[in-house]
Amino acid sequence: MSVADRSRLPLVSRGVRLLLLALAGGLSYAVLSLPDQRVELSDQVSANMAASGVHNPVTAVLLNFRGYDTLLEMGVLLVALLGVWSLGTAVAHRRGGPGPVLSFLVEGLVPMMILMAGYLLWVGAAAPGGAFQAGSVLAAAGILLLLSSKRLPVRLVGRPLRLVLVLGLLAFVVVGVTLLSVNGIFLQYPPGLAGGLILFIEAAATLSIGVTLAALFLGGRPDSDT
Amino acid sequence: MEAVMVLQWGFDGMLAIALLLLAWRALRNPDLFTAIVLFIAFGLVMALVWVRLQAPDVALAEAAIGAGLTGALLLAALARLNDLDDSVDDSHTVDAEIK
Amino acid sequence: MNSGLLYALTGVGLFTLGLNALIMHAHLLRKILAINVMGSGVFLVLVALGGRVPGASPDPVPHAMVITGIVVAVSATALALALMLRVRAATGKPRLPEERQE
Numbered sequence: 001m002s003v004a005d006r007s008r009l010p011l012v013s014r015g016v017r018l019l020l021l022a023l024a025g026g027l028s029y030a031v032l033s034l035p036d037q038r039v040e041l042s043d044q045v046s047a048n049m050a051a052s053g054v055h056n057p058v059t060a061v062l063l064n065f066r067g068y069d070t071l072l073e074m075g076v077l078l079v080a081l082l083g084v085w086s087l088g089t090a091v092a093h094r095r096g097g098p099g100p101v102l103s104f105l106v107e108g109l110v111p112m113m114i115l116m117a118g119y120l121l122w123v124g125a126a127a128p129g130g131a132f133q134a135g136s137v138l139a140a141a142g143i144l145l146l147l148s149s150k151r152l153p154v155r156l157v158g159r160p161l162r163l164v165l166v167l168g169l170l171a172f173v174v175v176g177v178t179l180l181s182v183n184g185i186f187l188q189y190p191p192g193l194a195g196g197l198i199l200f201i202e203a204a205a206t207l208s209i210g211v212t213l214a215a216l217f218l219g220g221r222p223d224s225d226t
Numbered sequence: 227m228e229a230v231m232v233l234q235w236g237f238d239g240m241l242a243i244a245l246l247l248l249a250w251r252a253l254r255n256p257d258l259f260t261a262i263v264l265f266i267a268f269g270l271v272m273a274l275v276w277v278r279l280q281a282p283d284v285a286l287a288e289a290a291i292g293a294g295l296t297g298a299l300l301l302a303a304l305a306r307l308n309d310l311d312d313s314v315d316d317s318h319t320v321d322a323e324i325k
Numbered sequence: 326m327n328s329g330l331l332y333a334l335t336g337v338g339l340f341t342l343g344l345n346a347l348i349m350h351a352h353l354l355r356k357i358l359a360i361n362v363m364g365s366g367v368f369l370v371l372v373a374l375g376g377r378v379p380g381a382s383p384d385p386v387p388h389a390m391v392i393t394g395i396v397v398a399v400s401a402t403a404l405a406l407a408l409m410l411r412v413r414a415a416t417g418k419p420r421l422p423e424e425r426q427e
């Protein structure tokens with residue numbers, strides 16, 4: 001069936017292949033000829049780790065030094081969800097309900113995944129982990145629940161759902177604006193408070209990321225019977 | 227010391243070859259379901275590569291999001307495509323189902 | 326050449342494989358798979374080149390950029406899949422319409 005998928009003439013495909021080989025050759029040459037020097041950014045990161053409030057350099061970069069990028073990324077997640085929601089409503093789930101294996105797995109795994117998400121969020125300050133990893137485990141738990149046909153009760157779809165979705169972005173903006181009005185610089189944490197602020201933002205972001213990714217899986221606007 | 231270097235190089239080489247092979251097969255496979263499963267396997271080998279490159283945060287993110295969530299999204303979309311194909315090829319039915 | 330360069334070249338290879346599949350296939354789901362492979366190739370080049378100097382701790386800035394990139398890639402994939410399902414509903418097949426030679 002891959003032959004049926006190709007809608008190009010063989011002559012064009014040979015030309016494309018040659019061009020792509022040339023591109024690969026050029027890129028490989030570029031990669032191999034890069035100078036072997038050390039970028040100063042990582043030195044600056046290591047020098048400022050003490051003032052960043054956490055011990056994990058990646059978390060420090062994501063949430064403190066380049067916190068604005070992470071704020072924008074929360075925005076990107078919401079925009080993608082808006083796009084998916086604007087394209088249609090969610091497909092109604094099957095009325096059959098989950099089988100016994102899936103039910104058993106969901107009952108056993110989902111609480112542990114929530115616990116794991118909390119652990120990843122907490123340990124992100126000193127070891128590999130953090131908001132994105134924790135949020136994705138939470139999203140996986142949500143997807144397991146969706147697959148076994150469990151849906152939110154109707155009164156939670158609507159304002160509470162939307163509130164949780166924007167919580168991450170909201171926490172970032174609130175912290176940023178507060179610091180702007182106190183210090184004069186958007187999102188510059190004072191070194192004493194940095195650890196607590198990062199944890200607060202990360203907790204809100206974990207919830208947001210988890211719910212947003214699970215909602216993206218649902219594939220449409222939740223209507224009144226999903 | 228030399229034996230460790232050879233082992234590391236061998237391991238890195240195998241991971242790199244596995245990545246390229248999985249990607250190539252995933253993109254060329256005529257059956258979409260097999261292609262998506264190969265893509266999930268590609269994501270998992272990628273997570274191993276991140277560990278080899280001393281990037282454990284990226285490895286966690288790739289395994290959960292890149293392999294797991296993207297794979298789940300792709301499989302759900304494929305299932306919906308197949309559902310649309312299985313239903314009657316009547317445009318009114320299709321419109322009613324998508325709303 | 327250390328292992329960083331090996332993985333960087335692998336990333337270039339993945340990018341090229343993905344680009345080839347993006348151009349050659351007409352089915353939208355395959356195009357989405359191809360874009361994801363291209364994205365993974367680019368991330369590999371970023372992180373592998375960040376860890377070029379052996380024996381030193383890895384540079385955390387490319388790690389953060391790639392984590393951001395992975396999350397953006399999954400949101401874009403979700404949106405692209407929803408668009409593909411709409412194209413299928415609107416035109417009856419999950420492919421871009423063929424260009425007519427006018």
